[in-house]
Amino acid sequence: MQLPSPGAPTVPTSPAPVLSPEVAEALTAGRPVVALESTLLAHGLPRPDNRAAADEVEAAVRAGGAVPATIAVLDGVPHVGLTADRLDRVCADPDLAKLAVRDLPVALALGRSGATTVSSTALLAAAAGIGVFATGGLGGVHREAADTFDESADLTTLSRTPVLVVCAGVKSILDVPATLERLESLSVTVVGYRTTTFPGFYVADSGSTVDWAVSSPEEAAAVLAARRALAPGGVVVANPLPDDEQLDPALHDRVIADALSAAAQAGVRGKAVTPFVLDHLHRASEGATLAVNVRLVLRNAELAGRIAVALAGVPR
């Protein structure tokens, strides 16, 4: 091994994650905690209403019985649990970066700020010892992926990260059957919550099914505990909206086709695709997709809270 010569420049170490006092206390005491991502706030919901949604999502986790830990990177520091002023910053900054796992090292090393996606939130949550995470819809395989190779890093990260993520399926702007195939190849455990119908984010039924269903938060927690004991990797709990709370399926199909062709026409690429399409949908549906998006996130947050409560009772 070659030792650094005296006088060689030293590379600064990047800062360790900062836990909010409430999250730190809960984790030390073994109380239930649910991780929440910040990309859906900063890049998935319009300003300034995203700030109220941030509070509502945290309140939904509390209603489920757990402590919320919204995650973001601010000035190079990963924060697990955001104080009100930090949530203000995440929700207000129009230039906040979108950080997937591969972007984290750059943000940490260079002191940058950004919102975390499903992939980077899952990674930071697991590192902090948080097992349960809630989002809206997972990223996945885009419909034109055969040409673009556009597949979300959410999938590969979940294949190796020991967290349970509650979602309303994958975003319906995606190729849902292809995404389910990739989740299978990547050995990500997928269960429906009280159904084997795989939800379609804004709509209750994506047209695809899954093999397994869990019937309670306790069963979901037991699946995560079993997965942790076996092999590293994640568990997806797909929680559909009830039929009477979903987006009208006819409106859904129409606005999605429209949004996807707008994205293609605008030549949007890479990580800009999902925010562009969501924003287009919110406008084209006159806020209908936005209302449904917030509703499904709240339901997922509350269920995640209940699952975290059940998990806190499982010996590790």
Ligand code: PSU
């Ligand atoms: N769920 C929502 N809205 C969102 C997202 C999830 O209800 O905006 C975000 C998540 O952060 C997810 C990301 O990781 O969309 C996927 O982005 P991409 O397709 O670029 O991987």
Ligand code: MN
């Ligand atoms: Mn992508």
